Amino acid sequence: MHELPIIARVLDLATASAPPGAEIVRIRLRVGYLCDAEPLWLERYFRTAARGTQAGSAQLVVTREAGPPPDGAAAKAGAPRGTADTPTAAGASEPDRSAADAAFGYVLESIEVRDAPQRNGP
Amino acid sequence: MSDSTRIIDVRAAVLQDNDRLAASLKEELRRGGTFLVNLMGSPGAGKTSLLAALLPLLAGRFRPAVIEADLDSKVDADALEAKGWRAAQLRTGGFCHLDAFMVRRGLAELGLVDETDTAPGAPGEICAAGIAGDAPGSAGRGRKIPPYDLVFVENVGNLICTAQVDTGAAMNLALLSVPEGDDKPLKYPPIFAMADAIAVTKADYLDRETFDLAALRGRVAALKPDSRVIAVSARSGEGLAELAEFIAERAAAWLSGAARGDRRAGPRHL
Numbered sequence A: 001m002h003e004l005p006i007i008a009r010v011l012d013l014a015t016a017s018a019p020p021g022a023e024i025v026r027i028r029l030r031v032g033y034l035c036d037a038e039p040l041w042l043e044r045y046f047r048t049a050a051r052g053t054q055a056g057s058a059q060l061v062v063t064r065e066a067g068p069p070p071d072g073a074a075a076k077a078g079a080p081r082g083t084a085d086t087p088t089a090a091g092a093s094e095p096d097r098s099a100a101d102a103a104f105g106y107v108l109e110s111i112e113v114r115d116a117p118q119r120n121g122p
Numbered sequence B: 001m002s003d004s005t006r007i008i009d010v011r012a013a014v015l016q017d018n019d020r021l022a023a024s025l026k027e028e029l030r031r032g033g034t035f036l037v038n039l040m041g042s043p044g045a046g047k048t049s050l051l052a053a054l055l056p057l058l059a060g061r062f063r064p065a066v067i068e069a070d071l072d073s074k075v076d077a078d079a080l081e082a083k084g085w086r087a088a089q090l091r092t093g094g095f096c097h098l099d100a101f102m103v104r105r106g107l108a109e110l111g112l113v114d115e116t117d118t119a120p121g122a123p124g125e126i127c128a129a130g131i132a133g134d135a136p137g138s139a140g141r142g143r144k145i146p147p148y149d150l151v152f153v154e155n156v157g158n159l160i161c162t163a164q165v166d167t168g169a170a171m172n173l174a175l176l177s178v179p180e181g182d183d184k185p186l187k188y189p190p191i192f193a194m195a196d197a198i199a200v201t202k203a204d205y206l207d208r209e210t211f212d213l214a215a216l217r218g219r220v221a222a223l224k225p226d227s228r229v230i231a232v233s234a235r236s237g238e239g240l241a242e243l244a245e246f247i248a249e250r251a252a253a254w255l256s257g258a259a260r261g262d263r264r265a266g267p268r269h270l
Helices: A003-017 A039-050 A073-081 A099-104 B016-032 B047-058 B075-082 B100-109 B189-194 B213-223 B240-269
Strands: A023-031 A059-064 A106-114 B006-013 B035-040 B064-070 B087-091 B150-154 B171-177 B197-201 B228-231
Touching: A003 A023, A003 A039, A003 A106, A003 B006, A023 A039, A039 A059, A099 B189, B006 B016, B016 B035, B016 B100, B035 B047, B035 B240, B047 B064, B047 B075, B047 B150, B047 B197, B047 B240, B064 B075, B064 B100, B075 B087, B087 B100, B100 B150, B171 B189, B171 B240, B189 B213, B197 B213, B197 B240, B213 B228, B228 B240
Parallel strands: A023 A059, B035 B150, B035 B171, B064 B087, B064 B150, B171 B197, B197 B228
Antiparallel strands: A023 A106, A106 B006
């Protein structure tokens, strides 16, 4: 269920990043290893949500982070979600490949666009 | 017409708006001296029953209140208000989890923040509806005491979606009831990886043959080694004092941090 607002936000970010009139042909999304978001379902929701937008025929490429290393990385990932000792900084949401990002992050990496055809003369 | 394409680097966190709002809310609550606990668990895990049993143990040290969230009805808020606790109810419609924006609405209903977000660092916005007086650690400086300094937000009953979105809470407390089984950290790891503590509710049903508490502790530790697992029963009272103490310690650390922040901030908060 949480996939819907995530996909809506992906579309918002992608269309805001695309030049006006350009066709978005590919969207690359990276998801953390602890995100409950299966690429198959994300793509399915995306197909429906993107209909009629600049990304109507775009391919959504979802890459899932590899699982945690066996050194308690999940614990580090949990911390920025808010412990009393470690207040979350705004920067924790930045795509900086931090532990939290690798675990819980959804990062729109890039979009591939085909520019609108140029008009020659008036 | 050229058919060539080009790649535009975006590198944006998809949930960045919520994450920024959550961080700003956290800082605002810290400055105002309110500790917010995000309570998560399946429907029927015993979230409301736990609160009803836990609040009396915390009321001597804090001024607690609750934000309830459900798809519909205000059954839970009514149940807590019938016991004399202040409870605001959020109706999420079809939404399966709370986000920072919704939590802010609940806090506004409790008179703890304005409805609209304020930029981090802007003093004086919190506790506009608060009771006049001095906040802990700011004696004599005229800062308002928040009407509630310990707020539980009972998230929508859900083990999955609630773990995906930052609510702005200072502490995440996940509930797992004994009837649900000790294998849940294997099946739903995110919530156990992000929670600061796990309350194993309905401990009066605990049967060591069908629910292995040691195995659960091991599974939680594999995801988050510093997480605390506390078996509790709202019916028998088992474990409630330990859980109350754990929350009180976390809250006190948070609130003393706010007081230290006041000293650093100096005249800005006068």
